Amino acid sequence: MTLLDANLVVDRGAFRLDLPLHAAPGETVALLGPNGAGKTTALRALAGLEALGGGHVRLDGRDLDRPADRTWVPAERRRIGVVFQDYLLFPHLSALDNVAFGPRRRGARRADARAAAAAWLGRVGLEELAHRRPGRLSGGQAQRVALARALAVEPTLLLLDEPLAALDARTRLDTRAELHRHLAEHAGAAVLVTHDPIDALMLADRLIVVEDGRAVQTGDAEAITARPRTDYVARLVGLNLYRGRAAGHTVHLEGGRELTAADPLDGDAFAAFAPTAVALYRDRPDGSPRNTWHATVSGVHRHGDNLRVQLDGPLRAAADVTPASAAHLGLGPGQRVWAAVKATEIRVYPA
Known part of the structure; x- marks a missing residue:
C-alpha cells in the first residue's frame, strides 16, 4: 500500500525540483544530498509551505496539491507533522504548551490537549521538564519536544x-538512537531530509539521493553503498568511482585510461574500488600489475587509524595507507608515487 504518492515539481528561477516520491505506512524515506540539491524545498512542498508548479501530492488517498486541477489544501489542514532543523519551538510557551499547540489548533479542548501533550512528553522521557521553556532546555531536550509536538497531532x-x-556529537549519537525508536513505532510514513549519510543509513528504510533537483539513485542502504552511481554518492560511501565503456574484462575510461577487472561486462559501466585497495610504491611495482599508474600526491589527512592520500594524475583516486607506510614512502603534497590496484579489487556494474 502506498500512503504518500507525490511528484514534486517546483521552479525557482534557473533551479527546478522534479522529484517523484512515495512511501508506505510505517516506512521512513530519507532524502540525502548535498546543500542546494532541493531536499528542503521538497519537504516544504509536502508540508504545504511551498506551492507546486506541477505534479501532485496525494496522502492517504486524498489530493493535497494538484495544480492541474487547482487543488490546494493549506498546511494547517494537512495531516502532517514537521520537525524543523532549528525546531522552532515557541519561546514564550512551556514544553507542555508547545506540544499541546497542535491538538489545540485542531479543535481539542485545552484540558484534553494538555493531557495528550503530557503523555507525549512522557513517551520522549521529558515529563519532568514539562513546565520548562525552550530557553532552559538542552539541544537534545529541545529536539525531543519538537518531535513530541509533531507527533501529538x-x-x-x-x-x-x-x-x-x-546537536553536538555525543548528544547526536544518543538522540539518533531514540529517534530511530520513535520512527519504528510511527504507524504513518516519514520523510527525513539530511546531508549526513550516517543519519540516513541509521534512520531510513529507503534512501533517495537528490542532486540538482532530481533523484539520481534510489534503494536501501546496502544497494546504494554497494553500487554508487554518482561522484557524490561514491564520496559518501568512500569509494573511487569511474564511468566508462566495458568490453570484457577492460573498462575504457575518458582520456584513454583503462581499468582491468576480474569479472567481464559489456556496455556502459561503472568501475569502483575502495581506497584500501590502492597500494602505493616509490618505484614501479614488480610483476607489472595491470592497473598501475604514476601519480602525484595532492593531499594527506588522517582517516580513522589510517591516512587518506589524495592522488592526482591520469587516474584521480584516494588511497588509504598506515602511518608507518606513509612515513616509509615519505608521502607529502607533490610527492611522485606509483599506484596499483588488483583486478580482483575492482567492482564493475552497468551504468
Missing part, C-alpha cells in the same frame, strides 16, 4: 528537516 506523514544537525 497524530500525523499521517511525519517530516523531519535535518533533525540532528544542531
